[in-house]
Amino acid sequence: MRLTDEEKRTLDGGRGEARRVAMEILAGMGKIFEAGRLVPVRSAHVLASLLNFHGAGLEVIERLAALGARYAVPTTVDPVSVSLEGDDIPLPPGLAERQRRICAAHAAMGVVPSWTCTPYWGGNLPGYGDHVAWSESSAVAFVNSVLGARTNRLSTGLEIAASIMGRIPECGLHLTENRRPRVRFRVEADPADELDFGAIGYLVGRLAPGRTPYLVGLPPHATWEQLTSLGAAAASAGGIALFHAEGVTAESRRGAVDLRGLRRAEEHLIDRAAIRRAVAELTTASRTPDLVALGCPHWSVRQLSRLAALLRGRRVRDSVRLWVYTSPYVKRAALEKGVAQAIEASGARILTGTCMVISFLRHAGVRVMMTDSVRAARLVPSEHGCEAVLAPLAECVSRATEAGAG
Protein backbone atom coordinates (compact mmCIF):
# COMPACT_ATOMS: atom_id res chain seq x y z
CA MET A 1 0.00 0.00 0.00
CA ARG A 2 1.33 3.43 -0.91
CA LEU A 3 1.39 5.88 1.96
CA THR A 4 1.64 9.64 1.62
CA ASP A 5 4.55 11.41 3.31
CA GLU A 6 2.22 12.54 6.08
CA GLU A 7 0.95 8.99 6.60
CA LYS A 8 4.53 7.68 6.73
CA ARG A 9 5.42 10.33 9.29
CA THR A 10 2.42 9.23 11.36
CA LEU A 11 3.45 5.58 11.10
CA ASP A 12 6.94 6.52 12.27
CA GLY A 13 5.49 8.13 15.37
CA GLY A 14 5.89 11.75 14.29
CA ARG A 15 2.24 12.52 15.10
CA GLY A 16 2.13 10.90 18.50
CA GLU A 17 1.74 7.37 19.83
CA ALA A 18 -2.06 7.18 19.51
CA ARG A 19 -1.98 8.05 15.82
CA ARG A 20 1.00 5.76 15.27
CA VAL A 21 -0.94 2.78 16.66
CA ALA A 22 -4.05 3.73 14.67
CA MET A 23 -1.95 4.01 11.52
CA GLU A 24 -0.32 0.67 12.18
CA ILE A 25 -3.79 -0.91 12.36
CA LEU A 26 -4.81 0.70 9.07
CA ALA A 27 -1.53 -0.24 7.40
CA GLY A 28 -1.83 -3.84 8.62
CA MET A 29 -5.38 -4.17 7.33
CA GLY A 30 -4.48 -2.40 4.08
CA LYS A 31 -1.74 -4.94 3.49
CA ILE A 32 -4.00 -7.95 4.16
CA PHE A 33 -6.63 -6.60 1.80
CA GLU A 34 -4.20 -5.43 -0.85
CA ALA A 35 -5.43 -1.84 -0.74
CA GLY A 36 -3.57 0.61 -2.94
CA ARG A 37 -3.91 3.54 -0.55
CA LEU A 38 -5.89 5.07 2.26
CA VAL A 39 -8.92 7.24 1.38
CA PRO A 40 -10.43 9.98 3.58
CA VAL A 41 -13.74 9.16 5.28
CA ARG A 42 -16.54 11.61 6.11
CA SER A 43 -17.96 9.84 9.15
CA ALA A 44 -17.60 6.81 11.37
CA HIS A 45 -19.89 4.67 13.48
CA VAL A 46 -18.35 2.66 16.32
CA LEU A 47 -19.46 -0.20 18.58
CA ALA A 48 -19.59 0.06 22.37
CA SER A 49 -21.46 -2.92 23.82
CA LEU A 50 -19.45 -4.92 26.32
CA LEU A 51 -20.69 -8.01 24.52
CA ASN A 52 -18.77 -6.73 21.51
CA PHE A 53 -15.70 -5.71 23.44
CA HIS A 54 -15.17 -8.32 26.11
CA GLY A 55 -12.09 -7.84 28.28
CA ALA A 56 -9.76 -7.71 25.29
CA GLY A 57 -11.56 -4.86 23.56
CA LEU A 58 -11.82 -2.86 26.77
CA GLU A 59 -8.06 -3.10 27.15
CA VAL A 60 -7.56 -1.91 23.56
CA ILE A 61 -9.91 1.09 23.72
CA GLU A 62 -8.68 2.23 27.14
CA ARG A 63 -5.11 2.05 25.92
CA LEU A 64 -5.99 4.23 22.91
CA ALA A 65 -7.93 6.74 25.04
CA ALA A 66 -5.07 6.92 27.56
CA LEU A 67 -2.69 7.71 24.70
CA GLY A 68 -4.83 10.76 23.94
CA ALA A 69 -6.53 9.44 20.77
CA ARG A 70 -9.33 11.63 19.36
CA TYR A 71 -11.90 10.92 16.66
CA ALA A 72 -11.03 13.08 13.66
CA VAL A 73 -14.40 12.76 11.86
CA PRO A 74 -18.02 12.86 13.13
CA THR A 75 -18.43 9.54 14.93
CA THR A 76 -21.68 8.10 16.29
CA VAL A 77 -21.85 5.11 18.62
CA ASP A 78 -23.89 1.90 18.74
CA PRO A 79 -26.11 0.80 21.64
CA VAL A 80 -24.66 -0.61 24.85
CA SER A 81 -25.71 -3.43 27.17
CA VAL A 82 -27.70 -1.33 29.67
CA SER A 83 -30.50 1.06 28.81
CA LEU A 84 -30.11 4.75 29.55
CA GLU A 85 -33.31 4.41 31.60
CA GLY A 86 -31.25 1.98 33.66
CA ASP A 87 -34.08 0.06 35.30
CA ASP A 88 -34.86 -2.65 32.78
CA ILE A 89 -32.26 -5.28 33.62
CA PRO A 90 -30.03 -4.98 36.68
CA LEU A 91 -26.52 -5.83 35.48
CA PRO A 92 -24.08 -7.55 37.80
CA PRO A 93 -21.76 -4.82 39.16
CA GLY A 94 -18.65 -6.09 37.37
CA LEU A 95 -20.34 -6.00 33.97
CA ALA A 96 -21.93 -2.60 34.57
CA GLU A 97 -18.53 -1.20 35.53
CA ARG A 98 -16.92 -2.63 32.41
CA GLN A 99 -19.66 -1.11 30.24
CA ARG A 100 -19.21 2.25 31.94
CA ARG A 101 -15.46 2.17 31.21
CA ILE A 102 -16.04 1.47 27.50
CA CYS A 103 -18.46 4.42 27.30
CA ALA A 104 -15.99 6.66 29.15
CA ALA A 105 -13.19 5.79 26.72
CA HIS A 106 -15.43 6.62 23.74
CA ALA A 107 -16.47 9.88 25.41
CA ALA A 108 -12.84 10.82 26.02
CA MET A 109 -12.16 10.32 22.31
CA GLY A 110 -15.06 12.63 21.40
CA VAL A 111 -17.85 10.32 20.26
CA VAL A 112 -21.35 11.71 19.51
CA PRO A 113 -23.47 10.05 22.21
CA SER A 114 -26.07 8.55 19.86
CA TRP A 115 -26.24 5.04 21.43
CA THR A 116 -28.06 3.58 18.45
CA CYS A 117 -27.65 1.15 15.57
CA THR A 118 -29.73 3.44 13.34
CA PRO A 119 -27.76 6.69 13.64
CA TYR A 120 -29.14 7.80 10.28
CA TRP A 121 -32.46 8.65 12.02
CA GLY A 122 -30.48 11.13 14.10
CA GLY A 123 -28.37 12.80 11.48
CA ASN A 124 -25.35 10.61 10.72
CA LEU A 125 -26.50 10.38 7.14
CA PRO A 126 -23.73 9.73 4.62
CA GLY A 127 -24.18 11.07 1.11
CA TYR A 128 -24.17 9.10 -2.12
CA GLY A 129 -20.66 7.93 -2.97
CA ASP A 130 -19.16 9.09 0.33
CA HIS A 131 -16.45 6.93 1.83
CA VAL A 132 -17.27 6.22 5.48
CA ALA A 133 -15.93 3.91 8.19
CA TRP A 134 -18.87 2.18 9.83
CA SER A 135 -19.18 -0.75 12.13
CA GLU A 136 -22.55 -2.41 13.02
CA SER A 137 -23.48 -4.84 10.29
CA SER A 138 -27.12 -3.72 9.96
CA ALA A 139 -26.10 -0.08 9.56
CA VAL A 140 -23.36 -1.01 7.10
CA ALA A 141 -25.93 -2.76 4.89
CA PHE A 142 -28.19 0.30 5.09
CA VAL A 143 -25.66 3.00 4.21
CA ASN A 144 -24.11 0.96 1.40
CA SER A 145 -27.40 -0.09 -0.14
CA VAL A 146 -30.03 2.53 0.61
CA LEU A 147 -27.79 5.62 0.70
CA GLY A 148 -25.10 4.52 -1.75
CA ALA A 149 -22.27 5.42 0.63
CA ARG A 150 -19.23 3.16 0.74
CA THR A 151 -17.96 1.12 3.67
CA ASN A 152 -16.80 -2.38 4.38
CA ARG A 153 -18.12 -4.31 7.36
CA LEU A 154 -15.62 -2.92 9.81
CA SER A 155 -15.01 -4.55 13.11
CA THR A 156 -14.72 -3.06 16.56
CA GLY A 157 -11.31 -1.50 16.67
CA LEU A 158 -10.76 -0.96 12.97
CA GLU A 159 -13.50 1.71 12.76
CA ILE A 160 -11.94 3.31 15.84
CA ALA A 161 -8.54 3.44 14.14
CA ALA A 162 -10.17 4.75 10.95
CA SER A 163 -11.98 7.50 12.80
CA ILE A 164 -8.82 8.53 14.67
CA MET A 165 -7.02 8.85 11.33
CA GLY A 166 -10.03 9.98 9.26
CA ARG A 167 -8.94 7.37 6.70
CA ILE A 168 -9.62 3.80 5.63
CA PRO A 169 -7.82 1.36 3.31
CA GLU A 170 -9.33 1.60 -0.16
CA CYS A 171 -10.45 -1.96 -0.76
CA GLY A 172 -13.59 -4.06 -0.94
CA LEU A 173 -16.76 -2.03 -1.21
CA HIS A 174 -14.86 1.26 -1.48
CA LEU A 175 -14.07 0.24 -5.06
CA THR A 176 -16.77 0.39 -7.74
CA GLU A 177 -15.82 -2.95 -9.31
CA ASN A 178 -16.50 -4.78 -6.04
CA ARG A 179 -20.04 -3.40 -5.72
CA ARG A 180 -21.34 -5.39 -8.68
CA PRO A 181 -24.14 -7.90 -7.90
CA ARG A 182 -23.31 -11.61 -8.19
CA VAL A 183 -26.63 -13.34 -7.63
CA ARG A 184 -30.21 -12.54 -8.56
CA PHE A 185 -33.33 -12.86 -6.43
CA ARG A 186 -36.83 -12.63 -7.87
CA VAL A 187 -39.28 -11.54 -5.17
CA GLU A 188 -42.90 -12.56 -5.84
CA ALA A 189 -44.31 -11.94 -2.42
CA ASP A 190 -45.63 -8.36 -2.18
CA PRO A 191 -43.77 -7.76 1.09
CA ALA A 192 -45.84 -5.47 3.29
CA ASP A 193 -44.11 -4.97 6.61
CA GLU A 194 -40.74 -5.16 8.35
CA LEU A 195 -41.27 -8.85 9.07
CA ASP A 196 -41.68 -9.67 5.37
CA PHE A 197 -38.68 -7.58 4.44
CA GLY A 198 -36.65 -9.14 7.23
CA ALA A 199 -37.58 -12.64 6.05
CA ILE A 200 -36.47 -11.72 2.53
CA GLY A 201 -33.16 -10.50 3.94
CA TYR A 202 -32.75 -13.70 5.94
CA LEU A 203 -33.36 -15.83 2.84
CA VAL A 204 -30.94 -13.75 0.78
CA GLY A 205 -28.29 -14.17 3.47
CA ARG A 206 -28.87 -17.91 3.79
CA LEU A 207 -28.91 -18.58 0.06
CA ALA A 208 -26.05 -16.32 -1.00
CA PRO A 209 -23.80 -15.66 1.99
CA GLY A 210 -21.05 -13.14 1.38
CA ARG A 211 -22.27 -12.22 -2.10
CA THR A 212 -23.84 -8.99 -3.32
CA PRO A 213 -27.43 -9.75 -4.34
CA TYR A 214 -29.64 -8.06 -6.93
CA LEU A 215 -33.30 -8.14 -5.96
CA VAL A 216 -36.09 -7.71 -8.49
CA GLY A 217 -39.68 -7.24 -7.39
CA LEU A 218 -39.41 -5.11 -4.27
CA PRO A 219 -42.03 -2.34 -4.20
CA PRO A 220 -40.53 0.98 -5.35
CA HIS A 221 -42.07 2.73 -2.35
CA ALA A 222 -40.33 0.43 0.17
CA THR A 223 -39.63 2.50 3.29
CA TRP A 224 -36.29 3.04 5.00
CA GLU A 225 -37.65 1.06 7.93
CA GLN A 226 -38.42 -1.91 5.70
CA LEU A 227 -35.06 -1.72 3.95
CA THR A 228 -33.33 -1.42 7.34
CA SER A 229 -35.03 -4.66 8.33
CA LEU A 230 -34.01 -6.42 5.09
CA GLY A 231 -30.37 -5.36 5.38
CA ALA A 232 -30.17 -6.20 9.09
CA ALA A 233 -31.44 -9.73 8.51
CA ALA A 234 -29.26 -10.29 5.44
CA ALA A 235 -26.21 -9.14 7.40
CA SER A 236 -26.83 -11.43 10.35
CA ALA A 237 -27.76 -14.43 8.22
CA GLY A 238 -25.17 -14.10 5.46
CA GLY A 239 -22.63 -11.39 6.22
CA ILE A 240 -24.10 -9.25 3.46
CA ALA A 241 -22.82 -5.68 3.41
CA LEU A 242 -24.51 -4.41 0.24
CA PHE A 243 -27.68 -5.30 -1.60
CA HIS A 244 -29.14 -3.80 -4.75
CA ALA A 245 -32.91 -3.71 -5.27
CA GLU A 246 -34.12 -2.69 -8.70
CA GLY A 247 -35.63 0.79 -8.67
CA VAL A 248 -35.31 0.99 -4.88
CA THR A 249 -31.72 1.22 -3.65
CA ALA A 250 -29.43 4.17 -4.33
CA GLU A 251 -27.20 2.82 -7.07
CA SER A 252 -30.09 1.18 -8.93
CA ARG A 253 -32.09 4.41 -8.91
CA ARG A 254 -29.12 6.16 -10.46
CA GLY A 255 -28.56 3.43 -13.05
CA ALA A 256 -25.14 2.81 -11.53
CA VAL A 257 -25.38 -0.96 -10.95
CA ASP A 258 -23.13 -2.98 -13.24
CA LEU A 259 -25.47 -5.80 -14.33
CA ARG A 260 -23.11 -7.54 -16.76
CA GLY A 261 -22.10 -10.23 -14.31
CA LEU A 262 -25.73 -11.19 -13.70
CA ARG A 263 -26.46 -12.65 -17.14
CA ARG A 264 -25.30 -16.10 -16.18
CA ALA A 265 -25.70 -15.69 -12.44
CA GLU A 266 -27.88 -18.05 -10.44
CA GLU A 267 -31.37 -16.88 -9.64
CA HIS A 268 -33.49 -17.65 -6.60
CA LEU A 269 -37.21 -17.14 -6.20
CA ILE A 270 -38.59 -15.74 -2.96
CA ASP A 271 -42.35 -16.20 -2.73
CA ARG A 272 -44.89 -16.18 0.10
CA ALA A 273 -44.24 -19.82 0.90
CA ALA A 274 -40.51 -19.14 1.30
CA ILE A 275 -41.23 -16.25 3.66
CA ARG A 276 -43.57 -18.44 5.72
CA ARG A 277 -40.91 -21.14 5.92
CA ALA A 278 -38.28 -18.62 7.04
CA VAL A 279 -40.53 -17.28 9.80
CA ALA A 280 -41.29 -20.83 10.94
CA GLU A 281 -37.58 -21.70 10.92
CA LEU A 282 -36.77 -18.77 13.20
CA THR A 283 -39.60 -19.49 15.61
CA THR A 284 -38.09 -21.83 18.18
CA ALA A 285 -40.99 -22.08 20.63
CA SER A 286 -44.76 -22.15 20.69
CA ARG A 287 -44.95 -21.23 24.37
CA THR A 288 -46.40 -17.96 25.61
CA PRO A 289 -43.79 -15.19 25.54
CA ASP A 290 -42.76 -13.48 28.77
CA LEU A 291 -41.20 -10.62 26.81
CA VAL A 292 -42.42 -8.97 23.62
CA ALA A 293 -39.40 -7.04 22.33
CA LEU A 294 -39.67 -4.56 19.46
CA GLY A 295 -37.18 -2.19 17.89
CA CYS A 296 -34.40 -4.22 16.28
CA PRO A 297 -32.84 -2.38 14.55
CA HIS A 298 -33.74 0.68 16.65
CA TRP A 299 -37.08 2.07 15.61
CA SER A 300 -37.90 5.38 13.95
CA VAL A 301 -40.56 7.87 15.07
CA ARG A 302 -42.85 6.49 12.38
CA GLN A 303 -42.57 2.95 13.79
CA LEU A 304 -43.28 4.21 17.31
CA SER A 305 -46.32 6.07 15.97
CA ARG A 306 -47.63 2.90 14.37
CA LEU A 307 -47.22 1.04 17.66
CA ALA A 308 -49.04 3.82 19.53
CA ALA A 309 -51.97 3.42 17.14
CA LEU A 310 -52.06 -0.36 17.68
CA LEU A 311 -51.98 0.13 21.46
CA ARG A 312 -54.94 2.50 21.55
CA GLY A 313 -57.52 1.22 24.04
CA ARG A 314 -55.29 -1.66 25.17
CA ARG A 315 -53.04 -2.36 28.12
CA VAL A 316 -50.08 -4.69 28.61
CA ARG A 317 -51.00 -7.94 30.39
CA ASP A 318 -49.56 -8.55 33.84
CA SER A 319 -47.86 -11.77 32.68
CA VAL A 320 -45.76 -10.19 29.94
CA ARG A 321 -43.47 -7.23 29.37
CA LEU A 322 -43.61 -5.11 26.21
CA TRP A 323 -40.30 -3.37 25.62
CA VAL A 324 -39.53 -1.14 22.64
CA TYR A 325 -35.96 -0.15 21.80
CA THR A 326 -34.86 3.08 20.14
CA SER A 327 -32.29 5.85 20.32
CA PRO A 328 -32.39 8.71 22.85
CA TYR A 329 -33.10 11.25 20.13
CA VAL A 330 -35.91 9.29 18.49
CA LYS A 331 -37.51 8.85 21.93
CA ARG A 332 -37.17 12.57 22.46
CA ALA A 333 -38.92 13.30 19.17
CA ALA A 334 -41.61 10.77 20.07
CA LEU A 335 -42.12 12.54 23.39
CA GLU A 336 -42.56 15.88 21.63
CA LYS A 337 -45.08 14.25 19.32
CA GLY A 338 -46.98 12.70 22.23
CA VAL A 339 -46.41 9.23 20.84
CA ALA A 340 -44.06 8.02 23.58
CA GLN A 341 -46.57 8.94 26.30
CA ALA A 342 -49.30 7.03 24.46
CA ILE A 343 -47.10 3.93 24.27
CA GLU A 344 -46.04 4.03 27.91
CA ALA A 345 -49.62 4.69 29.08
CA SER A 346 -50.39 1.12 27.95
CA GLY A 347 -47.75 -0.24 30.29
CA ALA A 348 -45.16 -0.72 27.54
CA ARG A 349 -41.64 0.63 28.10
CA ILE A 350 -39.56 2.60 25.62
CA LEU A 351 -35.92 1.83 26.36
CA THR A 352 -33.09 3.76 24.78
CA GLY A 353 -29.45 3.09 24.11
CA THR A 354 -29.66 -0.71 24.30
CA CYS A 355 -31.57 -3.57 22.67
CA MET A 356 -32.66 -7.17 23.15
CA VAL A 357 -29.64 -8.55 21.31
CA ILE A 358 -26.94 -6.97 23.48
CA SER A 359 -28.62 -6.60 26.87
CA PHE A 360 -28.69 -9.47 29.31
CA LEU A 361 -32.20 -10.87 28.84
CA ARG A 362 -31.24 -13.87 30.96
CA HIS A 363 -30.82 -11.62 34.01
CA ALA A 364 -34.36 -10.36 33.40
CA GLY A 365 -35.64 -13.93 33.57
CA VAL A 366 -36.72 -13.97 29.93
CA ARG A 367 -37.40 -17.46 28.63
CA VAL A 368 -39.47 -16.79 25.52
CA MET A 369 -39.08 -13.58 23.54
CA MET A 370 -41.61 -12.62 20.89
CA THR A 371 -40.64 -10.09 18.24
CA ASP A 372 -41.34 -8.93 14.71
CA SER A 373 -37.59 -8.56 14.09
CA VAL A 374 -36.01 -11.29 12.00
CA ARG A 375 -32.54 -10.14 13.08
CA ALA A 376 -33.42 -10.35 16.77
CA ALA A 377 -35.02 -13.77 16.32
CA ARG A 378 -31.85 -14.96 14.61
CA LEU A 379 -29.41 -13.60 17.25
CA VAL A 380 -31.14 -13.67 20.63
CA PRO A 381 -31.58 -17.44 21.09
CA SER A 382 -27.83 -18.08 20.59
CA GLU A 383 -26.75 -15.21 22.79
CA HIS A 384 -29.21 -15.38 25.65
CA GLY A 385 -30.31 -18.97 25.65
CA CYS A 386 -33.99 -18.09 25.38
CA GLU A 387 -36.54 -19.11 22.79
CA ALA A 388 -37.87 -16.84 20.05
CA VAL A 389 -41.31 -16.42 18.54
CA LEU A 390 -41.36 -14.43 15.31
CA ALA A 391 -44.65 -12.85 14.28
CA PRO A 392 -46.12 -9.75 12.59
CA LEU A 393 -46.30 -6.59 14.71
CA ALA A 394 -50.08 -6.70 15.17
CA GLU A 395 -49.84 -10.24 16.51
CA CYS A 396 -47.00 -9.24 18.87
CA VAL A 397 -49.19 -6.44 20.21
CA SER A 398 -52.27 -8.61 20.63
CA ARG A 399 -50.26 -11.29 22.49
CA ALA A 400 -48.78 -8.67 24.82
CA THR A 401 -51.97 -6.74 25.56
CA GLU A 402 -55.65 -6.98 26.39
CA ALA A 403 -58.50 -4.54 25.90
CA GLY A 404 -58.75 -1.80 28.52
CA ALA A 405 -57.36 1.62 29.29
CA GLY A 406 -53.74 1.73 30.41
Place this chain on the structure above:
Amino acid sequence: MKPHLEHIEPQADRVFRGRPVSDGIARAQAVVTRQPFMFSHGLDPASGIVIDRSHELYGRLVRGSVLVFPRGVGSTSAGMWLLEAVLQGNAPAALVMEEIDPVLAMGALFARLFFQRSLPVVDKIRPAALLAIRTGDWVEVDGGAGMVRLLRGGREGAARPPRGRLPEGGASGGEGGGCRRC
Protein backbone atom coordinates in the same frame (compact mmCIF):
# COMPACT_ATOMS: atom_id res chain seq x y z
CA MET B 1 3.48 -26.85 25.79
CA LYS B 2 5.18 -28.52 22.86
CA PRO B 3 3.13 -31.28 21.29
CA HIS B 4 4.83 -34.58 20.48
CA LEU B 5 4.19 -34.68 16.79
CA GLU B 6 7.67 -35.32 15.41
CA HIS B 7 6.59 -38.61 13.88
CA ILE B 8 4.03 -36.89 11.69
CA GLU B 9 5.61 -35.99 8.37
CA PRO B 10 4.11 -33.67 5.81
CA GLN B 11 3.12 -35.38 2.59
CA ALA B 12 4.34 -33.55 -0.48
CA ASP B 13 1.09 -34.06 -2.40
CA ARG B 14 -0.94 -32.71 0.46
CA VAL B 15 0.41 -29.19 0.71
CA PHE B 16 -2.04 -26.45 -0.17
CA ARG B 17 -1.01 -22.91 -0.89
CA GLY B 18 -3.14 -19.98 0.07
CA ARG B 19 -2.57 -16.41 1.04
CA PRO B 20 -0.71 -15.50 4.21
CA VAL B 21 -3.05 -13.41 6.38
CA SER B 22 -1.69 -13.75 9.89
CA ASP B 23 1.69 -15.14 11.02
CA GLY B 24 2.24 -18.16 13.18
CA ILE B 25 2.42 -21.93 12.91
CA ALA B 26 -0.11 -24.35 14.38
CA ARG B 27 -0.53 -28.11 14.21
CA ALA B 28 -3.88 -29.49 15.21
CA GLN B 29 -6.84 -31.55 14.14
CA ALA B 30 -9.17 -29.88 11.69
CA VAL B 31 -12.80 -29.07 12.29
CA VAL B 32 -14.34 -28.51 8.88
CA THR B 33 -17.64 -26.90 8.01
CA ARG B 34 -19.11 -25.87 4.69
CA GLN B 35 -21.38 -23.40 6.44
CA PRO B 36 -20.28 -19.81 7.08
CA PHE B 37 -19.21 -19.42 10.69
CA MET B 38 -20.49 -16.81 13.14
CA PHE B 39 -18.02 -15.82 15.87
CA SER B 40 -20.14 -13.02 17.37
CA HIS B 41 -22.87 -14.61 19.48
CA GLY B 42 -21.73 -17.87 17.88
CA LEU B 43 -18.53 -18.96 19.66
CA ASP B 44 -18.38 -18.70 23.43
CA PRO B 45 -14.98 -17.15 24.24
CA ALA B 46 -15.09 -18.55 27.75
CA SER B 47 -15.31 -22.16 26.61
CA GLY B 48 -14.47 -22.43 22.91
CA ILE B 49 -17.83 -24.10 22.30
CA VAL B 50 -20.04 -23.19 19.33
CA ILE B 51 -23.24 -21.59 20.65
CA ASP B 52 -24.83 -20.66 17.31
CA ARG B 53 -27.85 -22.94 17.40
CA SER B 54 -28.46 -22.70 13.67
CA HIS B 55 -24.96 -24.00 12.88
CA GLU B 56 -24.06 -27.61 12.15
CA LEU B 57 -21.18 -27.27 14.65
CA TYR B 58 -23.55 -26.22 17.45
CA GLY B 59 -22.36 -27.59 20.77
CA ARG B 60 -18.96 -28.55 19.43
CA LEU B 61 -15.65 -27.59 21.03
CA VAL B 62 -13.43 -25.85 18.47
CA ARG B 63 -10.76 -24.70 20.93
CA GLY B 64 -7.31 -25.68 19.73
CA SER B 65 -8.51 -26.99 16.38
CA VAL B 66 -7.73 -25.80 12.89
CA LEU B 67 -11.11 -24.36 11.95
CA VAL B 68 -11.75 -24.71 8.22
CA PHE B 69 -14.74 -22.74 6.96
CA PRO B 70 -15.73 -20.70 3.91
CA ARG B 71 -16.27 -17.28 5.50
CA GLY B 72 -17.44 -15.37 8.52
CA VAL B 73 -20.98 -14.12 9.06
CA GLY B 74 -22.75 -12.20 11.78
CA SER B 75 -22.16 -8.83 13.29
CA THR B 76 -19.12 -6.63 12.91
CA SER B 77 -18.04 -7.41 16.45
CA ALA B 78 -16.87 -10.87 15.36
CA GLY B 79 -13.22 -9.79 15.45
CA MET B 80 -13.46 -8.90 19.14
CA TRP B 81 -15.16 -12.20 19.92
CA LEU B 82 -12.31 -13.94 18.16
CA LEU B 83 -9.72 -11.80 19.97
CA GLU B 84 -11.31 -12.51 23.34
CA ALA B 85 -11.32 -16.23 22.60
CA VAL B 86 -7.62 -16.03 21.70
CA LEU B 87 -6.75 -14.24 24.96
CA GLN B 88 -8.79 -16.70 27.01
CA GLY B 89 -7.03 -19.61 25.29
CA ASN B 90 -10.27 -20.89 23.78
CA ALA B 91 -9.87 -19.91 20.14
CA PRO B 92 -9.14 -22.30 17.32
CA ALA B 93 -5.37 -22.79 16.92
CA ALA B 94 -5.61 -21.52 13.33
CA LEU B 95 -8.17 -20.47 10.74
CA VAL B 96 -8.27 -21.71 7.15
CA MET B 97 -10.84 -19.97 4.99
CA GLU B 98 -11.92 -19.46 1.42
CA GLU B 99 -11.89 -15.74 2.04
CA ILE B 100 -11.23 -13.73 5.17
CA ASP B 101 -13.23 -10.58 5.86
CA PRO B 102 -11.96 -7.44 7.57
CA VAL B 103 -13.85 -8.32 10.74
CA LEU B 104 -11.97 -11.54 11.43
CA ALA B 105 -8.67 -10.26 10.06
CA MET B 106 -8.78 -7.53 12.66
CA GLY B 107 -9.15 -10.05 15.46
CA ALA B 108 -5.90 -11.70 14.40
CA LEU B 109 -4.15 -8.35 13.80
CA PHE B 110 -5.12 -6.98 17.23
CA ALA B 111 -3.96 -10.18 18.91
CA ARG B 112 -0.50 -9.48 17.52
CA LEU B 113 -0.41 -5.66 17.81
CA PHE B 114 -1.83 -5.28 21.29
CA PHE B 115 -1.17 -8.62 22.96
CA GLN B 116 1.78 -10.23 21.11
CA ARG B 117 -0.26 -13.37 20.46
CA SER B 118 -0.32 -15.18 17.14
CA LEU B 119 -3.33 -16.73 15.45
CA PRO B 120 -2.22 -18.21 12.12
CA VAL B 121 -4.70 -17.48 9.34
CA VAL B 122 -4.52 -18.60 5.72
CA ASP B 123 -7.18 -17.80 3.14
CA LYS B 124 -7.73 -18.18 -0.62
CA ILE B 125 -7.08 -21.92 -0.53
CA ARG B 126 -8.50 -23.52 -3.68
CA PRO B 127 -12.03 -24.85 -3.01
CA ALA B 128 -10.93 -28.32 -4.18
CA ALA B 129 -8.15 -28.26 -1.60
CA LEU B 130 -10.57 -27.17 1.09
CA LEU B 131 -12.69 -30.20 0.23
CA ALA B 132 -9.69 -32.45 0.75
CA ILE B 133 -9.47 -31.53 4.43
CA ARG B 134 -11.82 -33.52 6.67
CA THR B 135 -12.76 -33.10 10.27
CA GLY B 136 -10.26 -35.02 12.35
CA ASP B 137 -7.39 -34.68 9.88
CA TRP B 138 -4.14 -33.46 11.38
CA VAL B 139 -3.03 -30.31 9.60
CA GLU B 140 -0.25 -27.82 9.94
CA VAL B 141 -0.99 -24.18 9.15
CA ASP B 142 1.86 -21.79 8.44
CA GLY B 143 0.19 -18.39 8.45
CA GLY B 144 3.30 -16.49 7.42
CA ALA B 145 3.92 -18.69 4.38
CA GLY B 146 0.26 -19.11 3.48
CA MET B 147 0.59 -22.89 3.59
CA VAL B 148 -1.67 -25.65 4.84
CA ARG B 149 -0.27 -29.20 5.12
CA LEU B 150 -2.27 -32.36 5.60
CA LEU B 151 -0.17 -34.53 7.92
CA ARG B 152 0.27 -38.29 7.67
CA GLY B 153 -1.62 -40.27 10.26
CA GLY B 154 -4.46 -37.92 9.58
CA ARG B 155 -7.78 -39.47 8.79
CA GLU B 156 -7.28 -42.61 10.88
CA GLY B 157 -6.20 -40.24 13.60
CA ALA B 158 -9.69 -38.85 13.70
CA ALA B 159 -10.87 -41.81 15.67
CA ARG B 160 -7.54 -42.87 17.16
CA PRO B 161 -5.03 -40.04 17.68
CA PRO B 162 -1.51 -40.80 16.49
CA ARG B 163 1.17 -42.15 18.80
CA GLY B 164 2.25 -39.86 21.61
CA ARG B 165 0.39 -37.93 24.20
CA LEU B 166 -1.60 -35.01 22.91
CA PRO B 167 -2.74 -32.04 24.90
CA GLU B 168 -6.42 -31.98 25.60
CA GLY B 169 -8.52 -30.19 23.02
CA GLY B 170 -6.01 -30.71 20.24
CA ALA B 171 -2.42 -29.67 19.92
CA SER B 172 -1.18 -26.39 18.67
CA GLY B 173 2.26 -25.16 17.89
CA GLY B 174 3.50 -21.65 18.48
CA GLU B 175 1.46 -19.56 20.85
CA GLY B 176 -1.93 -20.30 19.33
CA GLY B 177 -3.40 -22.52 21.98
CA GLY B 178 -1.95 -21.33 25.28
CA CYS B 179 -4.02 -19.66 27.92
CA ARG B 180 -3.09 -16.19 29.02
CA ARG B 181 -5.66 -15.45 31.66
CA CYS B 182 -6.16 -18.52 33.73
